[in-house]
Amino acid sequence: MLSKAETLNIAKKQLILDYNLQITDFENNTNTIVEKKLLEGRRLYDNDDCFLKILCMENKAFISTEATIIPWFEEFYGKGTGEWFFNYPNLRRIDNKLKDFGHEIADCHHYYLPIFNNIPIKELAPVKWYEKEDILQFRGDDRFDEAFAFNDNFPDMLGVAAFDGEEIIGMAGASADCESMWQIGINVMPDYTGKGIATYLVRLLKEKVYKRGKIPFYGTAESHINSQNVAIKSGFLPAWAELYTRKIR
Template identity: 55%
Template sequence: MEDNNVLFKVKEQLAKDYNCKIEEFNNNNENLITELKIMEGRRKYSNDKEILKILIINGKAVISADNCIKDWCIENLSKIPGEWMFLYSVLRRIDKKLNEFGYEIENTHHYYLPNNTNNIDINDFKLKWYEKDDIFQFKGDDRFDEAFAFNNNYPDTLAVAAIDDNGNILGMAGASEDSDIMWQIGVNVLPVAKGKKIGSIIVQALKNEILRRGKIPFYGTIESHIISQKVALKAGFYPTFAEIKVRKLKNEK
C-alpha cells in the first residue's frame, strides 16, 4: 500500500470520526468545528456518550462537539492554531469547561503512519506470531498491558513476540482493530531485554504484516514518552495527526 493511498484512507476514516469531508482537511489552516455525530464505521474507544473530540492534522484543528459545548468551542477555540492546541494553558481551559458537564480530558496522543515496509534484521531472537484467538492466553498478563487492550470496542487482532533460544518472551507487539481499515500497534519490552532494539524490530515486523494484509497500521504515543517516539521512528513510521480524547469524570470516593 503506497504512502499516498495510506494517507487518503486514513483521512477517509478521520472524516467519519469527525463528521466532515476529506477535502476539509486540506483547504486551509482555519479550524473546523462540526456537530458530533455517531457515524457508521467510526472509531469507538468508550461506551460513554461523547461530547467533544479534537483532531490536529495539517496544522489545523478539527473539533467535533456536542450541542452542549459547540458554541463555547466556536467562541474560544476557533482562532487557536492547531499547532498550539495542546499548550497546557489551552488544555486547562478546555478541561475546566468539560468539568461543567461531568467530563474531563483523558489524554492527548499523537499518531504515526507507516512510511513503507522494510527488511528486518534479527540476530539474537526469533519471532512468534499470534492470531486473534491465540491472544486471549495473555489476558491478565500485566507484562503486555500496552500490547493488548482486551476491549470489545477495539479488539486485539494480531501480535508478534520476540522469543529467545529458551522460548522466553522478550517483547510483544500487538495490534487492535480500531476500525475496519486502521489497526493500532502497542508494544511492551520486558526489562531483561531493554536496550536491544527489540521494540522497534517487533513493531516494524507487525507493521509490515498489517500492510501485507491490506490494513493500515498506526502507532500512538504521548508527548512525554520520548522512548516510544523513537521506537515509532526506527520502525518506519512518521508523525501525522494528534487527538484530544475526553471521558466522564470518575466519581470521587
C-alpha cells in the same frame, strides 16, 4: 506499496467518521468545529460518547462536541489554527470551561502512520506469530498489556513474540481499531529494554499488517519519549494528535 499521501488519505477517511467531518474540512485554513455525531464505522473506544473530542492534524484543529458548547469554541477558536492547540494554556482554558458542563479533559495522544522502504529487517531474536485465536492464551497476562487489549470493540488480530530460549522477551500486537487500520502496541520485558527488541518486533508486525491489506498505525502518550523513538525507528512518522474528555468523577 502505498505512497505517504495515499496512506494519509486512508487515515483521513477514517477520521471523518470518527469526528463527523467532511473531506473538504481538511482544505480549510482555520479550525473546524462540528456537532458530535456517532457515525457508523467510527473507531469505538471507551471514550466513544465523550462530550468533546479534538483532532489536530496538518496545522488545524477539528473540534467535535455537543451543540451547547459550540458557540464558545467558535468565539475562542473558530478563527485559529491547530499547531499550538494542545499547549497547556489552551488546555487549561478548555478544561475550565468543561467544568461548567460537568466534564474534564481525560487524555491526549499522538499517532503515527507508516512509511515503507526496502531496508531488510535484521534478525535480533527468534520469533513466533500468533493469530487471533492464539492470542487468547495471554488474557490476564500483565506482561502484554500494551500489545493486547482483549476488547471486542478493537479485537486483537495478530501478535509476534521474540524469544530468548523458551522465554518471551517482547511482544507486539495489532488490533483492528477500524475496518481499514490496525493499531500496533508493544511490550518488552525489563531486562531486555534498550536492545532494539521493540523496534524489531514493531517493524516485523508493521510489514505483516500491511501485507494483509490494512494500514498499521501507532499511538503513544505525549511524554512517552521511548515509545515515540520506537515508532520513528520502526518507520512511522507523526500524523495527528487527539484529545478526549470524561465526566468529572
